[in-house]
Amino acid sequence: MGIRFQNVSFTHAKRSSVRQSAVSRFSLDVPDGQIVAVMGPSGSGKSTLGQLAGGLLVPDGGTVWVDGVDTRKRGSRRILLQKVGYVAQFPEHQLFEATVAQDIGFGLRGSGMTEREVADRVKRAMESVGLPYERYRERSPFRLSGGEKRRVAIAGALVRNPSLLILDEPTVGLDPAVRLQLLDLLKRIRAENGITVVTITHDLQGALECADRLVFLENGELAADVRTAELSPACKIASSLPSTPLIRLLKEFEDVFPGQLPPGLVREQALLDFISKRLMRAKGRSV
Numbered sequence: 001m002g003i004r005f006q007n008v009s010f011t012h013a014k015r016s017s018v019r020q021s022a023v024s025r026f027s028l029d030v031p032d033g034q035i036v037a038v039m040g041p042s043g044s045g046k047s048t049l050g051q052l053a054g055g056l057l058v059p060d061g062g063t064v065w066v067d068g069v070d071t072r073k074r075g076s077r078r079i080l081l082q083k084v085g086y087v088a089q090f091p092e093h094q095l096f097e098a099t100v101a102q103d104i105g106f107g108l109r110g111s112g113m114t115e116r117e118v119a120d121r122v123k124r125a126m127e128s129v130g131l132p133y134e135r136y137r138e139r140s141p142f143r144l145s146g147g148e149k150r151r152v153a154i155a156g157a158l159v160r161n162p163s164l165l166i167l168d169e170p171t172v173g174l175d176p177a178v179r180l181q182l183l184d185l186l187k188r189i190r191a192e193n194g195i196t197v198v199t200i201t202h203d204l205q206g207a208l209e210c211a212d213r214l215v216f217l218e219n220g221e222l223a224a225d226v227r228t229a230e231l232s233p234a235c236k237i238a239s240s241l242p243s244t245p246l247i248r249l250l251k252e253f254e255d256v257f258p259g260q261l262p263p264g265l266v267r268e269q270a271l272l273d274f275i276s277k278r279l280m281r282a283k284g285r286s287v
C-alpha cells in the first residue's frame, strides 16, 4: 500500500500562541512494499509525519494519499483503520484491556471471526513479537515491563494484518535481542505479505539493516532521501548524519582504499561478506 505526500504542511495547536509548524512543504512517494526509516533530530516532525501517513492527522496544506485515498476525504479514516497498523511513540499509553490477549485482539472485534480464529490470530501476533502465548495471554498489560508493553502494542497493530505499518520509535526500551528480533520481523512480514512499513527511529544502524530507504527530516522539511543499497561507504549523505561503529570503520577503509568499496556496505552482513571475500582472495594469492 503506497503513500504519497504532496507539498504537505501541518501546524500543531493552530489557534494557540504556541502554534508550531511541524511539517512543511514535504513531498515524498513511498511505493507499495517499501520499508522506509524516518530519521531526524528531536522535534524535526517525525511523529507528526507518521500520524499524517496513517491518516490520524490531516494536512493543513497539500495532500496525503494512502493507497490512493486522500486522507482529508470524508470516510477515509474508517477505510484506513482497516488497512493501517499504527504504533504510537509511547504505545504503552494505549493499552487498556484487562488481559494481554484481549488487548491485542481488540482490533478484531466486530470482524465476524469466531473466538477460535481470534485466538489463533492473537497467538500468531504475540509469537511474532516474542511473547509466548501461554505465558502472557492472561496477564494484565499494566503489569508488564516497558519492553513487554511495547511488544503487546506492536502485536495489537499486527493482528489485523495491515497493509501499511507505521511504527514510531519501535525499538526504544527493547533489549538488544528483542530489538534484532523486531527488525527481522519487519523484513519478514514485508517479504511474506508485501506490507509497506514506515519506521520512525533514532537507531541508524537498525535502520540501515532493515530499511530500503532513509528519509531525514530537519525542521519539518525533507533534508535527505537515500536508498540504503546505494549508500556509499563515504556516507556523504547528510552532514548531520549520526555515526555508527560500522560507518566509522567504513570511513577508515575508504581512506586506505579510496574508491574501491562498493555501495551497500553499511549493512553488517554485506560488510562481513565483502571483507571475507577479499581475505579469501588475498589468501589464495599467498599460497
Ligand SMILES: Nc1ncnc2c1ncn2[C@@H]1O[C@H](COP(=O)(O)OP(=O)(O)OP(=O)(O)O)[C@@H](O)[C@H]1O
Binding pocket: 012, 013, 018, 020, 021, 022, 040, 041, 042, 043, 044, 045, 046, 047, 048, 049, 089
Ligand atoms: N500536540 C502538540 N502541540 C503543539 N506542538 C506540538 C505538538 N506535538 C508536536 N508539536 C511540535 O511540533 C514539532 C514536531 O514534533 P514531533 O513530535 O513531530 O517531532 P519528532 O521529530 O517526533 O520529535 P522526537 O524525536 O522528540 O519524538 C515540535 O516542534 C513539537 O514541539
Ligand SMILES: [Mg+2]
Binding pocket: 046, 047, 048, 089, 168
Ligand atoms: Mg516523535
